[in-house]
Amino acid sequence: MRGDLPVVAIAALAASAALAFAFERIPAAARPRTSGGDFLEVAFGGAREAFSSAMVKKADVYFHGGVEAEERHEHGGRGDGCACEDCRGHHRHGEHAGAEAAHDEAEHAAAERRAMGFWSGPYRWIDSRIHTQEHRHLEGTDSIEMIPLLWAAVRADRSNVSAWSEAAYVAAGMMKDYDLALRILAEGIAANPGAAELVCDRGHVYCHRLHDEASAEKEFRRVVEMTEGAVNEKDVRVRIDSMAYLANFAEKRGDADAVRRYAEEALRLAPDYAGTHGLVEMAGKAKKEEAK
C-alpha cells in the first residue's frame, strides 16, 4: 500500500490539474456567478458585511466612552442610539432621529440606578457601579480612537458607504483633519463610484471646513448629475441637500431663477423633506430680493 502512495498522489495531482485546465476553458458567462472579488470576498462575503457593521457600531461605542447603546438606554425602551446634541452631530445621517426622549429617559434611569440602595438589589448595585453607564463623548483629537474601527469596517466591506462617510465625518468634524477626511472620501469614492452621498460629503468638507466654495460647488454639481432621476429616498435627499447648497451659491451670485428652479424640483421630489422647506424659503427670499 505504501508503495502505491506516489502513484495515487500523482493521479490526484493530474486530476486536479485537468479540472483546473477544463475550468479555464469554460466561457465566463457559463461559470458560477460570484462577486468576482478577492478570495476573502468570495469566502466570507456575508461575514465581512456583518463584521463591517459591527465595527461601525463599535466605533459608536467608543464615541460614548465604551458604553454600549443598550446600557446607555437600558431603561429608555429603545436602545437605538442617542439623541443629545453631540450625538446628533455624530449620527448626522438621521438614522437615530426621533430618539430625544430615549436620551432623557436613559439619563433618568442611570441617575435612578446611581441613587439605588445596596439592599434593594445588591447585584444590580454592584453592576451599576462597576460598569459605568454615564454619558460621555470623545472630543477633539481623542476622536482618533474611532478611526481604526472605521478603517476596519471599510477594509472588511469596501461597499459600506456609511462607514466611509462616518470615517470622513470623524476626521473632518471631530479631529479637524481635513486632509485626512479628503483622503478617506477619495478612497471611498474610488471604491464606490456611484455613491453620491460620499461626493456630497466631500462638498461639505470643501464648503464648511475649507471654505473653498468653487470646489464645493463642483462636488455638489456632480452629486446632482449622479442622482438625476433618483427614486430612492436616500439619493433624493442627497440630491435635495446638494441643490440647497447650489441654490445658496446661486443666491450669492444673484441668480434668483436658479434658486427657484432648485426649489421647484425639490418640491416635486420630496415636498415634506426639511431640506425642501429650506429651499422653498430661500426661493421666496431670493424673489423678494429681486423685486427690490
Place this chain on the structure above:
Amino acid sequence: MRLFLRQLGALVRLSFLDLYRRKDLVTVGALALALLVPLAALRPFGVAGADRYVGEVAMGLIWLFSLVIAIALGARQFPPEFESRTIYPLLARPVGRSTVLLGKYLGAFLAAVSATALFYVLFAVYRGSTGSGWFPSVLWQGFVLHVCALAVAVALSMTLSLAVTMSANLAFSAIAVFGMFIWGGRLPELAVNSPLPAKIALDVVYAIAPHFEFFDLRQRIVHSWDCVGVGVMLVVVAYAVLCSAALLSIAALLFRKRKV
C-alpha cells in the same frame, strides 16, 4: 503553626513549578505578541495615535489567558495526584486534608496571579509608552478585581475537579466562568422575557452563580474612566472572598468524603 506554614509553602511551590515548568506562559505570551504587535503597528488611513483598540484587544487577551490558566491550574491540582497515587505519600506525611486543599488552592491561585501580574506589567509598559500613563489608579483597581476573579475561578475548577472528570470539569468551569463573565449582568433581562420555567432557572443562576462580570474593569481601564469607589471595591472583594470560601468549603467536603 510553623509546620503548617512549611507544609503550605511546599504545596504552593509545587503549583508554581507546575505552571512555569509547563511553559504555558511562554505559549500564551507568544500568542499574545503575535496578535498584538501587528495590531499596534497598524496605521489606519495612514494616521498614528489611536491606541484604545490595541488596549481593548490586549485586555481581552489578558482576561482570556489568565482565566484559562486559572481554570487549568485549579483543575489539574488533584486528578494527576489521584491517578498516579502520589496523594497517598502526601497524606501520609502527615499533612491534613484541609492543609493539602488549602496549599494546592493557594499555589494554583498565586501561580495564576503571578502570570496575570506579568501580563499587567506588559500592558502598563505598552500604555505608558503610548503616553496613556504607566500605572493609573484604575489599572491597579482592575488588577485587584482581576485577582479576585482568579481566586473564584481557581476555587470553582478545583471544587469541580473533586466531583467530575478532568474534561467535564474544564468544560463546566469554562461555561460557568466565561458564561457569567459575558452574560451574567444580562440574566435579569433575559429572565423577564422568558417563559416561567426558564425564568426560574435564570433567576436561580443569577442568584447563586459566581458573578465574574463584577470583576471586569476593562471598560474603565481602556476608556480612561474614573476609579470605582472604595466602598464598591470592598464589597466586590468581600464577594470574591465569600464565593471562594463557599466553593472551597464544598471542595473540602468532597475531599473528605473521597476514598484515597
